[in-house]
Structure formats: C-alpha cells, structure tokens
Amino acid sequence: MTVKIGDYTPMGIDYRQEMKWICIGLCISTLYSFGFLFSLSNYYHALFTTINQKRVLIKGAFMPDFVEVLGQHLIGFFIVSLCMIALVIYHYFYHYQDSKSIYLMRRLPNRWALLKRCVSLPLFSVLTAILMALFLLLFYFGIYFWVTPEACMTPNQWHKLWHIYLGV
Amino acid sequence: MLEINDVSKNYKGYRALKQATLTLPRGEIIGLFGENGAGKTTLMKCILGFLNYKGQITLDGHPISRKNIARLSFATCEHSFFPNLTASAHKAFYELHFPTFREKRFNGLMTFFELPTHKAIRHFSVGQKNQFEVILALCQGADYILMDEPFAGNDVFNRADFYKVLLGILEPTETVLLSTHLLEEVEQIIGRAILIRKGEIVGDISIEALEDSGKTLIDIVKETYQYKSDRVVKALSDLTDER
Numbered sequence: 484m485t486v487k488i489g490d491y492t493p494m495g496i497d498y499r500q501e502m503k504w505i506c507i508g509l510c511i512s513t514l515y516s517f518g519f520l521f522s523l524s525n526y527y528h529a530l531f532t533t534i535n536q537k538r539v540l541i542k543g544a545f546m547p548d549f550v551e552v553l554g555q556h557l558i559g560f561f562i563v564s565l566c567m568i569a570l571v572i573y574h575y576f577y578h579y580q581d582s583k584s585i586y587l588m589r590r591l592p593n594r595w596a597l598l599k600r601c602v603s604l605p606l607f608s609v610l611t612a613i614l615m616a617l618f619l620l621l622f623y624f625g626i627y628f629w630v631t632p633e634a635c636m637t638p639n640q641w642h643k644l645w646h647i648y649l650g651v
Numbered sequence: 652m653l654e655i656n657d658v659s660k661n662y663k664g665y666r667a668l669k670q671a672t673l674t675l676p677r678g679e680i681i682g683l684f685g686e687n688g689a690g691k692t693t694l695m696k697c698i699l700g701f702l703n704y705k706g707q708i709t710l711d712g713h714p715i716s717r718k719n720i721a722r723l724s725f726a727t728c729e730h731s732f733f734p735n736l737t738a739s740a741h742k743a744f745y746e747l748h749f750p751t752f753r754e755k756r757f758n759g760l761m762t763f764f765e766l767p768t769h770k771a772i773r774h775f776s777v778g779q780k781n782q783f784e785v786i787l788a789l790c791q792g793a794d795y796i797l798m799d800e801p802f803a804g805n806d807v808f809n810r811a812d813f814y815k816v817l818l819g820i821l822e823p824t825e826t827v828l829l830s831t832h833l834l835e836e837v838e839q840i841i842g843r844a845i846l847i848r849k850g851e852i853v854g855d856i857s858i859e860a861l862e863d864s865g866k867t868l869i870d871i872v873k874e875t876y877q878y879k880s881d882r883v884v885k886a887l888s889d890l891t892d893e894r
Contacts, residue, residue, distance in 0.1 A: 495740075582729065586701065589699075590701075592720055
C-alpha cells in the first residue's frame with residue numbers, strides 16, 4: 484500500500500517544498516542538539532585535575548544533573564513543532580489564495596476532508612519531531628551514564644528527568 | 652424541493668437577509684436579481700451552509716447537511732476551483748468526492764469550450780476560468796446548481812454559447828438558481844425571476860406570467876425597484892448647470 488502525500492495536503496500545494504523545509508528544520512534541530520556532547524565534554528573534563536601529568540578525579544567533584552547538562556539543546560524540535568501550528572494556519576488560508584477553493588472544501592460530503600488536508604502533514608511532522616527528540620534524549624541519557632564516573636553521579640537522574648519534562 | 656423558510660441573516664447589526672421565504676422545485680432555471688449588496692450571494696451562502704442564519708432551509712424536507720450537500724453545487728465569480736491544479740486533476744478530485752459526477756458531460760463541455768485539460772487553471776484567461784467554474788458546477792451531478800454571477804468577465808459570444816449549452820444539457824430534474832445582473836440576456840432562458848432588494852424578496856414571477864402581462868423583465872425590475880428614469884437627466888442637468 485502506498486501513501487500519496489498529496490492526498491494529505493491542500494490540493495495543488497507544493498508539499499515537496501514544505502517537506503524539504505521541515506526536513507531542514509529537523510536536521511538543524513538534530514545538529515543543534517549535538518551541542519549536548521560539547522557541554523557534556525566540558526563538564527566531564529571539569530571533574531578531573533592534572534597531578535604529575537596524570538589526570539586525576541577531583542575528590543568530591545560531582546557531575547551536574549543530566550537535565551542541566553542537556554539544557555536547551557533539544558529546543559530546535561520544539562521550535563519546529565511550533566512552526567507546524569503556523570503551517571496548519573497557512574494550509575487553511577491557502578484555500579483563499581487566487582480563488583475561494585474553501586467553498587468547495589467546505590461543501591464536500593466528507594466533513595473531515597478539509598481538516599485532513601490542513602492538519603496531516605504538520606501533525607506528522609510534530610510526531611516525528613517528538614520521536615526524534617525522545618530518541619536523542621534517551622541516547623544522550625545513555626551517553627551521560629556511560630561517560631560519568633560512578634563516584635561523580637548524583638542519584639535519581641531518571642526521576643529528575645521526568646520531573647522536569649513531565650512534572651511527575 | 653429546496654425550501655427556504657423565513658431566513659434572516661445579520662452582519663454586525665446590518666440585516667443582509669430579512670425573512671426570506673422561497674420554494675425552488677426541481678427542473679427550473681430561476682434567475683435571482685438585485686442590485687449589488689441586495690443579498691443574492693448571502694442567500695446562496697446560507698443555502699450552502701457557509702453562513703449561520705435564522706430560519707430554515709431544507710432539501711426535500713431535510714436540513715442541508717453533509718448527507719445531502721452533494722445535491723447542491725456552486726459556481727461563483729470568486730471561483731472555487733484549485734488554481735494550481737489542471738482540469739484533469741479537478742475531474743479526479745470531483746469523481747472521488749461526488750459519486751454522481753457526470754464525466755461524459757465534463758468531457759463534452761471541456762471539448763466544446765476548447766479548454767486545455769493538462770494546464771493549471773491559474774494559466775487560464777478570466778473567461779476560461781469562469782467557464783471552467785461553471786463546468787464543474789454543472790458536472791458535479793447535483794440536483795440544484797447555484798450560480799453566483801458566473802459570467803462576470805466573459806464576452807457576449809461566450810455568454811450566448813453558455814446559455815445555449817445550459818438549455819441543451821440540463822435534465823428535467825436539474826434546477827439552476829442563477830444570480831446575475833444580465834437581465835435581458837437571461838430572460839430568454841429562465842422560467843422564473845426572483846427579485847431581491849435590501850435583503851428582502853420583493854418579487855417572484857414566472858416568465859409565463861410576465862409574457863401574459865405583456866411586460867418585460869426589465870419593466871418589472873424597474874417597477875419593483877421604483878427606478879426613476881429621469882434621475883440621470885436631472886443629475887446631469889444639475890451637474891452642468893451654470894452658476
């Protein structure tokens with residue numbers, strides 16, 4: 484079964500162009516999130532000192548919490564998601580451009596046709612952004628655990644993460 | 652039968668429609684006449700459910716909803732097609748959404764008006780766009796075809812062709828409600844004239860009755876609208892009067 488993207492976007496709109504920009508947005512968001520690795524690297528090196536040309540763990544040094552290290556590095560995905568609200572609005576008002584095709588869309592027997600064509604691509608993009616952000620969050624969390632020396636790790640990192648992002 | 656019962660529409664205090672009551676049976680070509688802002692477009696938009704209104708509009712006794720909306724089609728001078736799509740793509744879209752789409756009629760009219768099928772509609776001339784808009788409305792397979800000044804911008808030959816086509820292709824079950832300012836032109840094709848003024852239905856006359864009375868549609872319109880024929884002469888003499 485093949486899915487025609489054109490069936491899920493406003494009739495006649497250049498959806499390839501829209502998809503190109505969404506992909507660029509997601510790529511930039513991913514690249515920006517790599518800043519976490521630089522941040523982690525800085526915090527990691529701050530845990531050590533050099534004694535007699537040997538790197539030694541500073542006594543009592545702690546790695547900041549994961550959420551602190553992560554900071555705003557996933558914000559790109561949030562911005563892409565916000566842009567999708569604007570895209571929904573643009574898709575709706577596209578039906579007023581150069582004609583009033585909104586009249587046709589509003590009198591179709593299928594009441595969901597207009598909604599489907601305005602919302603599907605932005606919604607799919609938001610879901611993609613959420614999934615990518617979640618994947619990167621877990622990936623970075625794994626790196627954080629793998630990199631951080633056990634002695635420097637503060638407890639309850641997992642709980643703190645969910646407390647910050649989900650409020651639980 | 653399309654019944655419009657006591658329909659009123661207000662726009663921020665302005666009454667665009669005042670208790671309009673009409674019955675549109677099947678198989679008629681009905682002209683809807685009135686000056687700009689009289690409420691013709693508002694009435695059509697109320698019928699199609701684009702505007703909220705007071706009163707009742709029913710199609711064979713049922714309110715107009717998604718279940719029966721396909722029985723109404725609409726051609727507007729504002730155009731309701733997708734400018735970036737070709738005629739072929741429109742045909743595919745209509746076939747998908749309107750099971751009663753008249754393919755044979757569509758192909759016939761496209762050929763008759765010599766409209767290209769693989770060219771985006773935005774590249775059409777204004778006249779061609781109007782023709783295509785009307786073709787879509789005629790081919791949707793609707794019982795009631797609402798046309799809101801569909802020939803604005805078409806030349807006289809073009810319009811004449813269309814009137815002939817309209818008379819030739821319509822089936823006895825199809826009703827056309829045609830809003831236009833071109834009274835003299837459509838008088839020959841309509842069976843009934845509805846006059847609307849300041850949101851009120853001020854006249855509803857069959858062309859048969861009109862012929863029996865020995866008057867023309869334009870006479871009736873002038874009477875109904877209390878048109879003062881000396882108005883222009885008076886205005887001109889006032890304007891040119893030397894002080």
